[in-house]
Amino acid sequence: MKILVINSGSSSIKFQLLQMEDESVLASGLVERIGEEEGFLKCTFMPGTADEKVAKIAEPIADHNKGMLLAVNLLSDAQYGVLAGKDDIGVIGHRVVHGGEDFHQPTVITDEIMAAIEKNILLAPLHNPANMDGIRVAQELFPGVPQVAVFDTAFHQTIPAHAYHYALPYELYEKQRIRRYGFHGTSHKYVAGECAVLMGKPLNELNIISIHLGNGCSMAAIKNGESVDTSMGLTPLEGLVMGTRSGDIDPAVHAFLACNCNMDIKAIDSMLNKDSGLKGLCGLNDMRDIHAAIDEGNERAKLALDVQTYRNKKYIGAYMAALGRVDAIIFTAGIGENDNIVRARTIEGLEGFGIEMDLKANEQRSKKATLLSSAASRVQIWCIPTNEELAIAREAQELVKA
Numbered sequence: 285m286k287i288l289v290i291n292s293g294s295s296s297i298k299f300q301l302l303q304m305e306d307e308s309v310l311a312s313g314l315v316e317r318i319g320e321e322e323g324f325l326k327c328t329f330m331p332g333t334a335d336e337k338v339a340k341i342a343e344p345i346a347d348h349n350k351g352m353l354l355a356v357n358l359l360s361d362a363q364y365g366v367l368a369g370k371d372d373i374g375v376i377g378h379r380v381v382h383g384g385e386d387f388h389q390p391t392v393i394t395d396e397i398m399a400a401i402e403k404n405i406l407l408a409p410l411h412n413p414a415n416m417d418g419i420r421v422a423q424e425l426f427p428g429v430p431q432v433a434v435f436d437t438a439f440h441q442t443i444p445a446h447a448y449h450y451a452l453p454y455e456l457y458e459k460q461r462i463r464r465y466g467f468h469g470t471s472h473k474y475v476a477g478e479c480a481v482l483m484g485k486p487l488n489e490l491n492i493i494s495i496h497l498g499n500g501c502s503m504a505a506i507k508n509g510e511s512v513d514t515s516m517g518l519t520p521l522e523g524l525v526m527g528t529r530s531g532d533i534d535p536a537v538h539a540f541l542a543c544n545c546n547m548d549i550k551a552i553d554s555m556l557n558k559d560s561g562l563k564g565l566c567g568l569n570d571m572r573d574i575h576a577a578i579d580e581g582n583e584r585a586k587l588a589l590d591v592q593t594y595r596n597k598k599y600i601g602a603y604m605a606a607l608g609r610v611d612a613i614i615f616t617a618g619i620g621e622n623d624n625i626v627r628a629r630t631i632e633g634l635e636g637f638g639i640e641m642d643l644k645a646n647e648q649r650s651k652k653a654t655l656l657s658s659a660a661s662r663v664q665i666w667c668i669p670t671n672e673e674l675a676i677a678r679e680a681q682e683l684v685k686a
């Protein structure tokens with residue numbers, strides 16, 4: 285069965301076509317700058333194989349409909365040989381950011397499901413409308429093909445009330461559904477599943493701390509295979525220090541800025557999401573640039589690395605307390621998979637808790653899952669590449685088969 289996975293953003297559509305029999309990627313592409321003067325589409329066919337081919341289109345792409353149509357025409361183009369026609373697709377899997385409290389697992393999309401996703405726009409005003417655009421366009425282009433929504437928040441719906449409630453007036457939860465939801469659920473669930481296979485144990489017998497460090501960063505405490513706590517909250521702003529997002533701060537900073545710095549709530553929100561985190565501390569948000577700056581003696585870049593890795597360590601401590609016993613710690617995503625310095629700095633000092641890194645293994649670069657802990661470490665430490673597209677495709681396939 286071939287599955288098309290769509291991740292639709294406000295001005296972009298990421299797509300991947302997978303052959304599920306061997307889980308190979310037939311095509312992987314990105315439509316960018318939708319609605320701008322010059323749009324762009326790049327698609328790589330059979331990526332990473334001897335038959336790899338790249339197609340590029342540069343032209344105005346007025347809306348998601350046009351973008352998706354260009355993508356589908358490319359995928360169906362006989363010269364690339366990946367798709368015989370629209371009927372060749374068995375299922376379409378969509379990433380949907382916020383499922384609120386309505387969705388605990390992936391769901392086949394119906395009109396009622398669309399209404400529920402729409403209801404949750406209040407919780408994700410930037411993401412859910414863009415995700416819905418992608419769904420509507422796919423429904424139009426592929427009538428009759430089942431469409432499945434996979435929610436970023438769903439994996440965390442097992443978090444107990446004592447961990448998801450903020451200590452705010454209770455009516456805010458009752459009336460506005462203000463609570464911690466958590467994100468990156470598809471990624472945390474996928475790497476935890478891979479980790480169980482690598483450890484040769486059932487996932488439901490493992491306690492895992494999963495650390496997703498990319499542009500966005502979050503940590504999840506996973507008990508017997510289920511999420512019991514996570515660092516992101518009502519929105520993906522809470523928790524760890526990220527590329528441009530602050531993570532945890534004293535909520536009184538808002539009032540201070542409003543009273544003393546003449547900033548309105550929009551400006552504060554924008555600053556916390558776009559100009560804070562690593563970028564706020566040192567002006568750079570890509571960890572590769574931060575290391576280069578540190579090598580040149582940039583003290584603020586060093587501070588940014590210190591603040592991020594200290595926050596990571598603090599959260600590991602918190603989740604050790606939440607879990608009681610930890611079997612494995614996983615690093616994943618752009619920084620987690622590639623940055624041995626961030627990993628080593630995050631783990632150093634935890635030896636007294638039975639968490640010890642093999643520094644040589646940590647320095648080796650690999651695109652495959654790698655064990656990073658020493659033989660003496662009570663807790664296994666893993667670097668496991670995340671694959672959200674494959675995770676969405678697997679979930680979608682499982683659902684339509686069932």
Ligand code: AMP
Pocket residue numbers: 497498499500527569570571572617618619622623
């Ligand atoms: P993601 O959101 O998972 O795609 O991660 C993107 C981030 O990963 C980038 O902004 C970089 O900070 C980081 N990153 C990617 N490659 C490397 C690398 N080789 N070394 C360190 N950080 C990296």
